[in-house]
Each structure stands twice: as structure tokens, then as C-alpha cells.
Amino acid sequence: MPSTTVKAPQESAASLSHGLKQRHLSMIALGGVIGAGLFVGSGAGIAAAGPSIVLAYTLSGLLVMLVMRMLGEMSAAHPSSGSFSAHAERAIGPWAGFTAGWSFWVLLCTAVGLEGIGAAKIVTGWLPGTPEWAWVALFMLVFCGTNLTAVKNFGEFEFWFAALKVGAIVLFLVLGVLAVAGLLPGTDSPGTANLTGRGGFFPGGGEGLVVGLLASVFAYGGLETVTIAAAESEDPVRGVASAVRTAMWRIGLFYVGSMAVIVTLVPWDAKAVVEKGPYVAALDELGIPGAGPLMNVIVLIALLSAMNANVYGASRIAYSLVDRGLGPRVLGRVSGGAPRVAVLASSAFGFACVVLGYWRPDDVFSWLLNMIGAVVLVVWILVAVSHLRLRRSRSFPLLTWVALAGMTAILVLMAREPGTRVQLYATGGMTLALAVAGYARQKALPVATV
Template identity: 90%
Template sequence: MPSTTVKAPQESDASLSHGLKQRHLSMIALGGVIGAGLFVGSGAGIAAAGPSIVLAYTLSGLLVMLVMRMLGEMSAAYPSSGSFSAHAERAIGPWAGFTAGWSFWVLLCTAVGLEGIGAAKIVTGWLPGTPEWAWVGLFMLVFCVTNLAAVKNFGEFEFWFAALKVAAIGLFLVLGVLAIAGVLPGTGSPGTSNLTGRGGFFPGGGEGLVVGLLASVFAYGGLETVTIAAAESEDPVRGVASAVRTAMWRIALFYVGSMAVIVTLVPWDSKAVVEKGPYVAALDELGIPGAGQLMNAVVLVALLSAMNANIYGSSRIAYSLVRRGLGPKGLGRVSAGVPRIAVLVSCVFGFGCVVLSYWRPDDVFSWLLNMIGAVVLVVWIIVAVSHLRLRRSRTVPFLTWVAVAGMAAVLVLMAREPGTRVQLYATGGMTAVLAVAGYARQKALPVATV
């Protein structure tokens, strides 16, 4: 007796252009590593965990390396603009691809708005009296136009954005190490006083480490963009493998290394760490004239880079879902190798989030932020399950099970902490709704005889 299974329309990226070069992919991977979460979000983690933030970033970095290893392996075998969503559909079913894809689309579009707001705050600090919303609108317009053009424009923007961020972080690390060693002119070595004094290495105890760990986990969001972009590269298989490898070791250098430098140079309980940002606070501690404002400029570049990358990523995820029969057909229209309707819709959604932040900041916008709070973790879990199912005929991937255990631990920790519990439940609710909608969509897909 023949069996019947639901068969989703298979995606073809043939209509997309292939204008991304290897240098673009490598820098996109770097740009994803050095994101706004590192420059802006790490201050709250330091304030909670103190010097133990170094341990928190090390543990979460190991988890991210495992996730990127899995995602890189699947994307090299099956290059697709749908990335983890396409892998989930292949490994688990269309409902899983639908759930992973649309939840991540909501996350990226909302992040576009948040990054626009953050960038506008920096500019209005330099130009007081100018309206924030106008700057957000200008940034959105620039990157919308950029993404409506050929994909190589996106690649060039990200290449130079990432190059500036890499140079800034590299210079920061060099200056920090010289200051710690006591050889930087005009500065004295702090020794280990900031690491062992003020409550020791674990001033917040286990709870402080947990808060720092949760903050560090979600600071790594954005690494997935390189596997989405791989489908539009000249050599997807070689490109994604190389880009993922370079991203993995740079995690240790940029994240863990810079956290170690910051907590050694600056007292962890300094108000400047949160108010000015940890990197600006560290440079101010060194007394380098104008360095703080220069770092603010780098943070602005990081936010604009993230806006550009998230507009790109959200449009390609939407395009991929539609091509596989998991979304409204209009979003799948391609012109000159670019899914322009998907780009426009993603930008409109992102700017809508900005409007909500001014119009309904305490209810609707707050609810939206909680809803996307744990989406990255949901995506990582789906990546791990997809990897297990796609590898089930081969040797059991031990490291994948280690990653699953790590993600389960993070879920438990989120449920324990009042500050993250709401996010966990809100994201869980959105995921459940999308899973039901995805299953209904799956039932409506063509049935093929196997």
C-alpha cells in the first residue's frame, strides 16, 4: 500500500541574483558577531554579573558556536534563503518551517525599528532639538532603497560597516591590553582590583551570573544572517562553510575578550557602564580625548549595520516562505533578482513598530517586545532538532545533544527569573499560535504519493 504524505512546494532560489562575493559573506558573518547587542546590551549584563560576565559570555558563546556549527553544516548541504526555516521544513515538516520562519520574520522586523530608535537617540544627542522619528524615517528610507536595489549593494554596505566595526573592536582590545599591562602612556595598570574587589568575581552570586548569562545569550542574535545570505553568493557551499568557521573563533576574540578588558579596566558597579555603555566607559577610564564620542559613532554604525542586515534577512525569509507555499504569494514577487515587495512590507512593519513605541509604549509596544524576547532561543531549538533528524541515519551527533541540553538549561533559567519569565511565556504563546496556523497550512498543501 502506498503511503501519502504532505508535500510542500520546494523552494528554488534561481530567481534571486547571486551577487554576493566571498569577501561579502565573510564580513557579513563578522558584522553579525559584532552587533548592537555587544555594544549596547552588554552593559546590563555587566551590572548584574560583575566580572563573572566573562564566564557568562564564555558559556553562551560555546552554545552559539554549537548552533552555528549545526546551521553551517545544514546550509552547506542545502543552501537556501530560508536557512533554518527551510531546514526545519525538510527535517520536521512544513508546519515547523512556517513557525520558525514567521516568528523570526517578526523578530527581525521589530529589531529594525528598535535599532532605528537607538541610532536616532545617538544622532539627537549630537543634534539636540531634532525629532527622533524623522531620523528613524531617514535611516529606514536609505536602507529600504539599498535593499530594493541589487543584492551586491547590501553586500557592499555590510562589508564596509563590518570593516569599521572590526577595526574599532581591534583597536579597543589593543588599547585595553596595553592599559592593563601598564604600558599605555598616561595610564596606570588597574591590576586585578576590579576583578577581586567590590564583591569579588561573583558579586551578584549565582543569581547575578544567571542574569548575565541570559543577557549574553540574546546578545549573539544576528549570526543567522550569513546562512540566509549564502543562497545569493557565487559559491554557496564553500562560502557559508568558510564564513561560519571565521565567525565561530571571532566570538571568543570579540565578545569574551572585550568583556574581559572592560571589567578589568572599569569597576563593574560604575553607573557609566549602563548610562554611557561599557565601551565608552572603558575608553573614558583611559582618558583618551574624544574616544568616548568616537565609540558612540561606532555604536551608531553598528545599529545602522544591524538595520540593513535585518531588512535584508526579513525580506529573504519572507520570500523563501512564500516560494515554499507558506505565505501570501504577493511577497514572493522578484524584480531584477530582488524580492522587492517583501523588502517593502518588512520596512513598513519595522516603521510601524517605531510608531507604536511613541504611540503605545506601555502596552502594545511592551507586549510586542515581550513576544519576541525568546524567539532566538526557539529558532536555535528548531535548528538542533532539524540537525538531529537530518543526521539520524549517520553517527549520533553528540555535540548537538550537548547544545540541546544547554538550551533546555536556558529555558529553565528564563522561567526562574521574573524579568525573563514574561518574555518566555509571551514568545511561547506566539510560537504556539504560529505552530497551529502552520499545521493548518500544512493540511492545505498538496498531498503527494510516496
């Protein structure tokens, strides 16, 4: 355990309700795996890496599995709505918990704004002439309201959202596998033509694989929500362990499996992969009528689900930080079993991001996006370091060191790519500023008495 003379207030989640059931946690874990990043964002990765996107998602998926294994182990031992932030505080010190928690809060709140914009664009496509900002405001109000009530309402929303997404991805995989095997009526098996032709399996070479790898890493963001939610479940220890196991094997099925189906069915350099999205392009290739509108509905559900989950995650992270003496006390007020002030603050930040995107899309908003670009990696590194320090007296945690080596390699790759170098530097600047602020606050905390 770390040697520090600072005593941080220990989190007590007694004032939070425990209304999440095991089925809620399982579906929250699944819902975190299936997001708009998979349905839409994977198109850019395919365009850069070609068929090797399957390898990229496999490598980054293995890294995510290692991170979730570490996080699940620590969360089962010490369930907390602060999740990795609380673990970093215990293992490294309050400054690390402060840095991890508030950087992730900024990430989640900014993501809420982005998802609101994306969802509004889909709806205005169906209802042209309606103002985009009005739809964003409506979505924000709905999910802010959902999170202001008992946590079981959040759990029910996420349960059904995730059920719809899981159903959609399973149906896609079944149709895709049948088509690849030549068993789908009206279609012929494409064989390996799209995998070996058009430049081969690595058409973009090593550089293309790197771009695909970086894109895949950030598509996995959101899995951490289940360990945050565990603190409000009926059985936190059993619940988080089961939910993490569920999420881990689904990674291979949903991400890697669907990427393999897509690049087998559709030429990787087809314009539709980026313009329409890879899933729509694959369904169009199969000649399924109404594929575009259907996938738009699924993507809308994914975006709304992510908004709901991110408002929840941000509010709980903020509550935990305050409860541990690492944030303004006003955000720690709880009523009705929910940290309502933290919910309002998180929602307000998300809406402010939307306003920034409308007023200053070319500078302020893009700078904000760059600032959160590598936050997921910062959190994962702190998870790994926390796991190492909390397990120092046990057997040598080889897999944790392997995960750290993988994260270091990704940081090096980000520094080499012009498109991601800016994100790396901006996130680094924010992380340094938060670390300094966290250390200053740590010095101001009461000294432990033994």
C-alpha cells in the first residue's frame, strides 16, 4: 500500500440508493460495449486499415479485457461509485484520485454534448426544418430527469436500450455469417476476395494499422460505467464480477466479430463505409431493404443510451469525489437516493458543450475535444498502476505489466501520428493541471493520526 501521511475521507455510499439489479448491471455492461463508436466511428478505422481492422480491434480488445479484469477485481474488493478514481486514491494518493476522477468527469460531460448533437442530427434528418438545438435540449431534459429520480429508473432505461442494441448486433452477425457462408437466399458468398484483394490484408501498411488501432482503442470507452454502477447494486461484489465477465467475452463477439463480417462482405475502400457507416454498407450489400433507416434508428438508440449512461456516470464520479473531500461540497447533496446537484451540474456542462459547438465550432469546441482525446488512456494507466500497488504483496502480476506496456506503446504511436499528437498533448496538459490541483488539495487535507 502507498505510504502517505494524508488521510482522505472514505467514501460512504449509504446515502445513495441500491436499486440496481443484476440484470441491470449485466445490460449496462453490454450497453457500454455497443455504442455509436462501433456503429459509425469504425468506418474511419476500416478506411485507414482495410481488412487489418480486425487485427486492430483484436489487439485493443485484449488490452481492454486486461483493464476490465483489473478494474473488476478492485471494484469487487472495494465497491465504490468512484470506481477507478477511488482505487487510485487508495493505491497512489488523493492527488491521483482527483486527477482520474475529474478528467473522466470532463470526458463524460463532453461526450453527453457530442451524443446529443449526433442524436439531434438523425432526428432532424427525419423531420427537416426542426431546430437541432431544440432536440438536444429535449434529450438533455429527458435524461437529466431520468437521473434525478431513483437509480432503478436509470437501470430500466439502460436495460431496454441495451437489449435493443444487443438484439440488433446479434441479428446483424447472424445475417452476416449466413451471407459469408453463402447460405443467405439471394446472395453469393464473397469468399476471401475483399480480404486479400484491393491491396491485401494490410492495404495501408503499418501506418494504416496504427490508425485503425488508435480508432479502435477509443471505441471501447464506456465499459467503466458498470464498475461505477456496482456501488448502487443490491449485491455489489457478485454483481460487478459477473457484469465484467459478461462484458469481456462480448468484446470479442460484438467488436471483432462484426468487423470481420463487414470487411469480408464489403470492399474496405467503398465510399459507403464512411459516408453511410460500415453496418449500413454491409446491409446494403446484402440487398436488405430499408437498411439505412433501420440502422439510423439503432444508432439513435445507441446515442441516447450513451447520453443516459454518461450523465449517470458523471454524476456518480462527482458525488464520490466530493464525498472523499476532493470536490466542492455542493455537488455531494443527495436527495431521494440520487446526487441531484451533481446530475444537474453534469447535465449543464454537457449542454454548455453543445452551445460551444454551435457558437465556436472551429476553435473552442475542437480544442475541448482534443483535450479529452486521450483521457481513456490516462484512466487505464492509473487503473494498472493502482492494481500493481494494491497487489504488491501477492504474486507477480505479469498481465498488468503487459497491459502497461501496451498502453505505453499506444502513447508512442499517438505521438507519431499528426492527427492524434494534438490530442495527446492537450490531454497531457489537462492531466498535468489536474494533478497539480489535486496535489495542492491533498496537502490541504487533514493529516492522518495513527
